[in-house]
Amino acid sequence: MTGRALAFIVAAVLGVPFLCVAGLLSITGVASGCSMPTSPDGGVGRYDAEQVHHAQVIVTVGVQSAVPVRGQVIAVATALQESGLRNLGNLGDRNDHDSLGLFQQRPSQGWGTPAQLVNPEYAAAAFYRKLVSIPGWQMMPLTVAAQAVQRSAYPDAYAKWEPDAVALVEVVAGRLPGSGSPSEACATSGGWMRPVPGAIVSGFRTSSRPGHDGVDIAAARGTPIHAAAAGVVIRVACNAHTRDGSPHSCDIDGHPVDVLGCGWYVELRHPDATVTRYCHMLRRPHVEAGEQVTVGHVIGQVGSSGHSSGPHLHLETHTGQPATKTNAVDPIRLFAQRGVDLTAP
Secondary structure, three states, rough: HHHHHHHHHHHHHOOOEEEEOEEEOOOOOOOOOOOEEEEEOOOOOOOOOOHHHHHHHHHHHHHHOOHHHHHHHHHHHHHHHHHOOOOOOHHHHHHEEEEEEEOEEOOOOOOOOOHHHOOOOHHHHHHHHHOOOOHHHOOOOOOHHHHHHHHOOOOOOOOHHHHHHHHHHHHHOOOOOOOOOOOHHHOOOOOOOOOOOOEEOOOOOOOOOOOOOOOEOEEEEEOOOEEOOEEEEEEEEEEEEEEEEOOOOOOOOOOOOEEEEEEEEEEEOOOOOOOOEEEEEOOOOOOEEEEOOOOOOEEEEEEEEOOOOOOEEEEEEOOOOOHHHHEEOOHHHHHHHOOOOOOOO
């Protein structure tokens, strides 16, 4: 990020506080909801009408280019970091090299001509072209995907803008015809969300499986698994062994009879002290113990490691740490209490 962009970011964060479903939040916090107050002049939260207009341009170009909502959130967060959602021209001595526009793209690096890069529609389309060319970008944390496009000197700086970007996309998508459900943006940050789409194929402690301490959600092999809520990673482990106690690799499929254990799994502790556990991942998870994650962060991929008959996510919810059988509760009920229907099609 450039020095002059820092000045615009400082300006951007001045104003009314970000409002979330659960209350007030500072810009450096983790979102617990997905709404911002709007003003009569077209502003949203701390952002004025000009900034909201640029966010709307970015989302519109994303919709027209068939870029998923996650990509639109990444693009808006990147523009917040690089320019404060201002379409910056050449600022003379304050300019960082030849950086221009919403994304601070440089003509000398092949992004386009100066005239093109100060055209918000062109700049957004150029950003998306690069983003979608990156293998696996949809499974990357936002800051990793943004950095893969931008190659910034501050590779970790994008992450803090994710909650605001989500809220802005949520608002402006609601104003656009044909943009899809704005709640898709909210599902990427703030509150709680379903970790994977799919039907529940085995319930919590049913009569046929009284020792089943979670629910099984059907999903294709390789489907990204998202953190159901913001929190900290407290465990990343391989738990797989044969019935005689011999170790079994978590990097290959398990078996519903001969192999026991959760396979590759992750546990997250959330601010309300609940713990979520995600089992049977395809390979070693994408996160490490001690890492902070936001809701929607991709933590791994659906697989069939451990005690498993085929690809699915085994999801558990616990009311405390350590997560044990005694504090396991029905995920359907816990998620419903947080406004998420795990049984929805």
